[in-house]
Amino acid sequence: MMKCKRCRSKAEVQIRHHNAAFCRPCFIFFFQRQVQRSIEKQRMFTAQDHVLVAVSGGKDSLALWDVLIDLGYRTVGLHLALGIGDYSHISTTKTVEFAHRRAVRLITVDLEADGLAIPTLARFTNRPACAACGTTKRHQFDRVAFENGFRVLATGHNLDDEAARLLGNVMHWQVHHLAKQGPVLEPVHERFARKVKPLYRISEYETAVYAFFRGIDYVVDECPNSVGATQLTYKDMLNRLEAVMPGSKLTFVQDFLKSGRPAFSPGTDGAPQSCEVCGMASFGTLCSYCRLRREVERAQDTWKVPRTASGSGR
Numbered sequence: 460m461m462k463c464k465r466c467r468s469k470a471e472v473q474i475r476h477h478n479a480a481f482c483r484p485c486f487i488f489f490f491q492r493q494v495q496r497s498i499e500k501q502r503m504f505t506a507q508d509h510v511l512v513a514v515s516g517g518k519d520s521l522a523l524w525d526v527l528i529d530l531g532y533r534t535v536g537l538h539l540a541l542g543i544g545d546y547s548h549i550s551t552t553k554t555v556e557f558a559h560r561r562a563v564r565l566i567t568v569d570l571e572a573d574g575l576a577i578p579t580l581a582r583f584t585n586r587p588a589c590a591a592c593g594t595t596k597r598h599q600f601d602r603v604a605f606e607n608g609f610r611v612l613a614t615g616h617n618l619d620d621e622a623a624r625l626l627g628n629v630m631h632w633q634v635h636h637l638a639k640q641g642p643v644l645e646p647v648h649e650r651f652a653r654k655v656k657p658l659y660r661i662s663e664y665e666t667a668v669y670a671f672f673r674g675i676d677y678v679v680d681e682c683p684n685s686v687g688a689t690q691l692t693y694k695d696m697l698n699r700l701e702a703v704m705p706g707s708k709l710t711f712v713q714d715f716l717k718s719g720r721p722a723f724s725p726g727t728d729g730a731p732q733s734c735e736v737c738g739m740a741s742f743g744t745l746c747s748y749c750r751l752r753r754e755v756e757r758a759q760d761t762w763k764v765p766r767t768a769s770g771s772g773r
């Protein structure tokens with residue numbers, strides 16, 4: 460029988476890269492303590508800060524929010540209803556239910572109701588859905604944080620996400636991205652919040668176990684647009700490496716932060732200006748989100764002219 464490292468009772472989960480096994484209560488304790496250590500060691504935020512937590516309805520972000528609530532941090536959730544069919548509807552339902560059950564405040568931005576659902580943005584601008592989605596998320600996270608006075612924004616990115624992103628950046632030698640990749644991103648614009656990833660040392664497997672042990676009801680399906688994403692290929696590869704050499708992912712990310720990152724320079728983009736329309740950070744007169752919206756409006760206007768002309772009287 461495998462025994463719990465902490466209390467010697469029967470273990471329920473084995474964490475190979477920590478060379479440890481735990482019973483259910485000890486794993487929950489171990490998981491939460493790891494998150495707390497990351498927060499403190501990387502100076503992400505303190506118990507006095509108001510933290511906006513981006514929650515998609517998936518296991519990582521809900522596990523993160525769950526831990527932060529339990530650890531006594533002051534949090535408010537932020538959920539974007541992206542308008543990606545059933546996937547989005549289920550995600551929103553799970554998130555709202557979680558907030559209700561834990562009696563915590565949730566801010567929901569309904570992009571679909573605003574006519575800015577991701578499929579609409581993608582269709583009218585000929586962009587890949589994930590590109591439109593990335594621009595939307597960045598903008599909405601920053602905007603809501605700013606408008607509600609949050610100085611810290613936390614996301615549920617885990618070790619697998621960080622390792623895959625690192626591998627992608629290395630594969631293409633994205634030196635400026637490498638200079639900035641990490642668990643804490645300090646604001647470079649007056650309207651930006653500090654962005655933090657408290658789960659960056661915790662594997663996807665661990666968050667799945669945590670969510671299961673805690674009875675968190677999350678959306679199990681992946682976004683339909685994630686199928687075939689390069690990121691998944693990288694994750695696959697890293698998982699194969701991890702199976703042969705437990706601890707590879709953690710070493711890759713931690714050693715990068717310690718020895719790799721200092722070797723890269725952040726580039727000479729300079730400080731961003733402010734968008735003329737929305738006031739958020741921009742390079743140029745409009746921010747990328749306002750540019751995206753303008754493109755959508757233009758395309759819709761052009762398409763509407765013949766439609767109304769031929770459709771009149773019906």
Ligand code: SF4
Nearest residue numbers: 588589592682684685
């Ligand atoms: S897979 Fe793409 S479209 Fe789906 S949530 Fe992620 S970034 Fe957005």
Ligand SMILES: [Zn+2]
Nearest residue numbers: 463466482485
């Ligand atoms: Zn135990």
Ligand SMILES: [Zn+2]
Nearest residue numbers: 734737746749
């Ligand atoms: Zn703007």
